[in-house]
Structures are given as C-alpha cells and as structure tokens.
Amino acid sequence: MNDLTQQRLDALLQANSMTPDRLDQTTLSQMFLAQMRVALYGGVSSIPVLPTFLKPFGTLHEGTPVAVAEIDDREVRVSLVTFSGGRAEVTDADRFPVPGREYPAPLADLLFAVAELAQPLLDRAKALALCLPFPIDYDWQGDGAIRSFPGTMTVSDFAQKPVLAALREEWKSRNVTPPPMTLVSLPAAVQLAAGALHPGQKRYVSLTWGSVFDLAFTAPGSIVVRQAGTPPALTPFACGFGHAQCVPFGLVDLIQDRDSYAPGQDLLLKMLSTEHLGDVYRLTMIKASERKLLTFGGSRDILSMRRLNLATMTEFLADPQNGGTLAHYFREGEDRIVALAVADAVLDRAARLACAALATVLQFIGAGQDPEAPVCVALHGEAFSCPPLMQAFQTRVQTELAQRGLHLTLWQGENAPAVGAAAAALYAL
Numbered sequence: 441m442n443d444l445t446q447q448r449l450d451a452l453l454q455a456n457s458m459t460p461d462r463l464d465q466t467t468l469s470q471m472f473l474a475q476m477r478v479a480l481y482g483g484v485s486s487i488p489v490l491p492t493f494l495k496p497f498g499t500l501h502e503g504t505p506v507a508v509a510e511i512d513d514r515e516v517r518v519s520l521v522t523f524s525g526g527r528a529e530v531t532d533a534d535r536f537p538v539p540g541r542e543y544p545a546p547l548a549d550l551l552f553a554v555a556e557l558a559q560p561l562l563d564r565a566k567a568l569a570l571c572l573p574f575p576i577d578y579d580w581q582g583d584g585a586i587r588s589f590p591g592t593m594t595v596s597d598f599a600q601k602p603v604l605a606a607l608r609e610e611w612k613s614r615n616v617t618p619p620p621m622t623l624v625s626l627p628a629a630v631q632l633a634a635g636a637l638h639p640g641q642k643r644y645v646s647l648t649w650g651s652v653f654d655l656a657f658t659a660p661g662s663i664v665v666r667q668a669g670t671p672p673a674l675t676p677f678a679c680g681f682g683h684a685q686c687v688p689f690g691l692v693d694l695i696q697d698r699d700s701y702a703p704g705q706d707l708l709l710k711m712l713s714t715e716h717l718g719d720v721y722r723l724t725m726i727k728a729s730e731r732k733l734l735t736f737g738g739s740r741d742i743l744s745m746r747r748l749n750l751a752t753m754t755e756f757l758a759d760p761q762n763g764g765t766l767a768h769y770f771r772e773g774e775d776r777i778v779a780l781a782v783a784d785a786v787l788d789r790a791a792r793l794a795c796a797a798l799a800t801v802l803q804f805i806g807a808g809q810d811p812e813a814p815v816c817v818a819l820h821g822e823a824f825s826c827p828p829l830m831q832a833f834q835t836r837v838q839t840e841l842a843q844r845g846l847h848l849t850l851w852q853g854e855n856a857p858a859v860g861a862a863a864a865a866l867y868a869l
Contacts, residue, residue, distance in 0.1 A: 441777050448731050449781060456690030456724055458785040463688060465840050468796035469803060471686040476679065476804060482666025486685040486707075488587065489664075492628045492676045493578050496658045498867030500636060506862035507565035507619075509554045512573050512626075513592045513651055514538055516550065518557040519855070520565060521862035528637060528859040532561055540595040547586070547598040547606060555610045567619050567869060569861035570607065573626035573652050575680050580671060582868070584623050590651065591701030592715070622865040626820075627656035628676035629860030634818035636863040638851050641816035643807040647798055650821030651715045653682035653708065655801050681797045682709030692723040708797075712790035714750050714822040717829075721786045722748035725779065733778050734770075741769035750826060757783055757828045784832075791832035794823075795840055802846055814847040820856045 441449070453459050472487065479485035500523045510517045520532040534557050539545035558568065578584035583602040589595045604621050611618045624632075631646035646656040656679065662672040685707045689697075696710050696719060697703050710716050722745055729739035756766035760776055770779040798817065802808040808815040824830050834850070841848065853859065 441774070445733060445774065445778070448733055449728075449778060452724070452728055452731055452733065453782070453785050456692050456727070457688040458690065458724075458789045462690075463789060463792045463796075465792070465796050465799065465844065468688070468793070469800045472681070472684065472797060472800040473804060475684065475686055476800070480664055480666065486683050488575050488678075488680040488683060490575055490587075490625070490678045490680070491578060491661050491664055491670065492576070492625050492678060493580055493582070493661065493671060494622070494624065494628055494632070494676055494864050495867040496632070496674050496676055497635060498863075499869075500863060501566075501866050501869060504566045504866060504869075505561075505564050506567045506569055506865045507558050507561040508569045508571060508858045508861045508865075509558050510571045510626075510857055510861070511538060511550055511554065513541060513590050516553040516557060517858075518554070518561065519858050520561050521855075521858055523636070523862070523866070526637070526639075528855070528862065530855045530858055538593070540589070540593040544594040544596065546596045547601060547603075548610070550595065551603075551607050551610045554607065555614060555616075559614065559616060562616065562618060565619055567862075567865040568621045569624050569865040570603065570621065571624045571626055571629050571857050571861035572603070573648070573654070575678070575683075576603075576623065576625050578623070582623065591706065592651070620865070620869065622861070622868050624861040624864045625656070625676070625678040626652070626857055627654040627678040629857045629864065630818045630820040631656040631658070631676055631860065632863045632867075633853050633856040633860030634816055634851050636859060637853050638816060638818075641849075642813040643805070643815045644818060645798075645801055645805075645807070645815060646818040646820065647794070648820045649712070649714075649794060649823035651713055652821075653713060653794070653797070655679045655681055655797060657801050657805050657807075659805055679801065682706055682713065684708040684797075687711060687793070692720060692727060695723055696720060708793065712793050712823075714826065714829075717786060717790060718748040718750045718753050721753050721783055724782050724786060728778055728782060734775050735772050738770050738772060738775035738779075750822075750829075753783060754826055754828060783828075787829050787832045788836075790823075790829065791836045792840070794833060795836045798837075799841055799844060799846060802848070808846040808848050811847045814849050817848050817850050818856065819850055819852045824852060 539549040
C-alpha cells in the first residue's frame with residue numbers, strides 16, 4: 441500500500457471512530473459509569489440497570505428436573521434441565537419460530553407458544569423457568585414486566601403487564617396447574633450458569649453479545665436509590681448496555697442509525713451487534729469507494745450490495761482469496777488490502793467498545809483488581825462463536841484491560857442460558 445492510500449485509509453478509519461484516539465477506554469468507561477449511576481438514582485439514562493431480585497447462589501437440588509423456556513428475537517425454545525454431579529443435563533429440547541418477528545403479535549401469542557412447547561414437560565418438571573433477553577422491571581415478588589422489545593420484533597399488549605401472571609392465565613385456560621415459576625433475565629442466567637458449572641471463583645459477571653449486548657453483575661439491592669424500600673440482599677443486576685447513547689459515532693454509524701429501526705435509540709447495539717456488524721463494514725467500504733480507495737470494479741461491486749451479514753464477512757477474513765462473495769469483489773490486490781484493513785478495524789472497534797463496557801462494570805463493583813482473585817467473566821452469544829471477533833475481543837482483554845490493572849478469566853459453557861435459568865429456579869425452591 442502506497443503512502444497516499446495509507447493516508448486516505450487512516451483518514452477514513454478516523455472519520456468513523458475506528459482509531460485508538462477516538463476510542464479512549466477511560467473516557468468511554470466514565471461515560472458508561474455516569475449513565476449507570478443516573479439509572480440507579482432514577483434519572484433519565486440510556487443504560488438500564490435493573491435488579492432481578494433472584495438469589496445469586498443457593499442449593500442445586502440434584503436430580504430435580506426443571507423445565508426451561510427461552511424466548512429471544514428468533515425462537516421460543518424449551519428444554520428439561522437436571523443437575524447431577526456438578527454437571528447439567530439438557531434434554532427434551534424443542535423450538536418454534538418466535539411470534540412477533542415475521543408478523544406483529546401480542547405478548548399472549550409468545551406465552552401461548554411457551555405453554556404449547558412446555559406443557560409436555562410438566563409431568564416431570566418440579567419447577568419452570570422463563571428466560572428472557574429483554575429488559576425486565578421486576579416487582580420484588582418474583583414477577584416482572586417487559587420494558588421493551590428489540591427493533592427486530594413487533595409485539596403489542598405487554599406494557600406494565602406482569603409476565604408470569606399472564607402465563608398463569610394461559611395455564612388456567614388449559615386447565616393446567618404449573619409448578620413454581622421463576623422469571624429470569626438472560627444476562628443473569630448466564631452469570632448463574634457460570635456459578636453453577638464453574639464454582640470456586642470469588643466474583644462472577646456475564647457478558648452476552650449477539651443480537652443483544654448486555655452485562656450482569658451481583659450487588660446489594662440497596663444500591664437502587666430510585667426505589668425506596670428495595671430489598672437489600674445480594675442479587676444479580678442486568679445492564680442493557682446495547683441501549684447506550686453515549687457512544688463515539690462515526691459517519692457510517694449515522695447512516696446505519698438513520699436507515700434502521702428507531703433512529704436515535706440503541707446506538708451502541710447498532711455499532712457492535714452481530715446483526716449490524718456486517719452492514720457497518722459494508723457502509724465503511726462504500727465510504728472507502730467514495731475516497732478513491734478501491735478500483736472501479738471493487739467500487740461497483742460493493743455499491744451493488746444492499747445487505748451484508750457477519751457470516752459473509754467472516755468467510756472473507758478466513759480466506760481472502762477464495763472466501764465467497766467478498767473475495768470475488770475484492771480480487772484486486774489493492775482492494776483486498778484495503779478491505780482486510782477495514783474489516784479488522786470494524787471488528788477491533790466492536791471489541792474495544794465491548795471491553796469498555798466490561799471494564800465499567802468491573803470498576804462499578806470494585807472487582808478484578810486482585811491478581812490472586814480474578815473475576816470470572818461468563819461469555820454467551822454469537823459474537824463468541826465468530827473466530828475473528830472472538831480473537832479481537834481476547835486481544836483487547838489481554839492488552840487494554842490488563843494495562844488498566846484488571847484481572848479476569850473468560851468462561852464459556854454450553855446451554856448457559858438454560859442451565860442458569862434452571863439454577864435460578866432451583867435456588868427459589
């Protein structure tokens with residue numbers, strides 16, 4: 441790459457907040473931390489910090505089956521989880537496309553799907569856990585209302601409606617008496633799974649990164665100043681970092697936000713979610729074309745694309761010469777060099793933002809400072825199944841977080857949401 445091309449590339453990345461000087465970790469953490477404190481004090485904040493009032497630890501009753509229903513923006517899934525000998529066995533899995541994604545649906549349709557799939561398991565299950573990735577306002581009694589759904593879903597009739605109470609009405613309509621039910625937030629479920637399957641660690645937090653971006657940590661309920669009388673016991677908190685608006689936007693992010701759902705909302709999510717990263721790359725390459733960084737053929741091909749997913753981008757990174765569509769588009773040597781540099785910058789920015797959010801939570805709870813007692817960070821989501829993105833994240837953990845004196849270990853477990861939700865249900869028995 442000649443000097444002129446390198447200068448143009450550097451200017452492109454800087455304009456899109458993809459250079460270190462635009463992503464200062466300390467500044468980002470300070471902004472995130474301020475938003476978290478505002479949320480706890482009851483002010484207007486773009487980062488919800490929501491207590492779950494679940495028990496962070498307890499007795500895992502071995503041999504006691506728990507039916508777990510999981511809802512996300514793609515599917516409704518059910519399974520039967522049983523703990524034995526420090527392991528979790530997940531059986532009888534079933535799934536169904538989630539109502540509200542391909543067509544508008546009321547909350548009752550989602551709960552109908554849950555009941556339809558879970559009912560065959562109730563003759564064996566001693567408890568039922570409902571695991572949700574959506575922000576939940578708990579009511580101290582174990583129930584809660586969904587605050588919002590992601591932009592990929594259109595769901596109605598859910599505002600201020602306790603979810604478990606609505607599910608009980610569904611069971612009543614079927615003449616079914618359900619076992620004790622527990623409502624579990626997805627970030628909390630991932631955190632509890634780490635505690636159940638990887639015991640012995642001093643502190644646990646979770647990072648869920650896919651179509652959502654959330655973290656969870658354990659703290660006393662008394663830190664919630666906005667609600668007088670909040671139970672002071674230790675409880676997992678779910679932090680919806682994907683909703684954050686205090687982010688270093690670049691030119692392509694403005695375009696991405698303008699052309700996607702709910703402009704001005706979920707800004708951080710649109711910069712790093714696995715559903716948006718491919719399009720962030722596509723838009724950045726269009727800007728590269730405008731800055732004369734690509735040949736005519738490369739410019740023509742990238743301009744012809746209307747959508748680009750992360751899988752296509754990953755395929756290109758794995759094999760730049762033969763890796764699918766993008767390898768064909770950027771077959772010229774200079775095009776390929778620019779395309780690879782931009783791809784690395786897009787993923788590296790996402791990893792930096794994720795690490796800034798993680799560092800904020802560790803700073804908030806005062807954890808990770810003792811090298812003899814590192815924090816266990818439970819990872820879950822599609823981002824950690826994408827090799828180049830996982831590599832970028834691990835690199836930033838080993839460099840930037842280590843330079844800040846934060847000590848942590850990374851843990852990934854199979855079926856973590858189901859296992860953690862089952863653990864929460866057993867702790868409540």
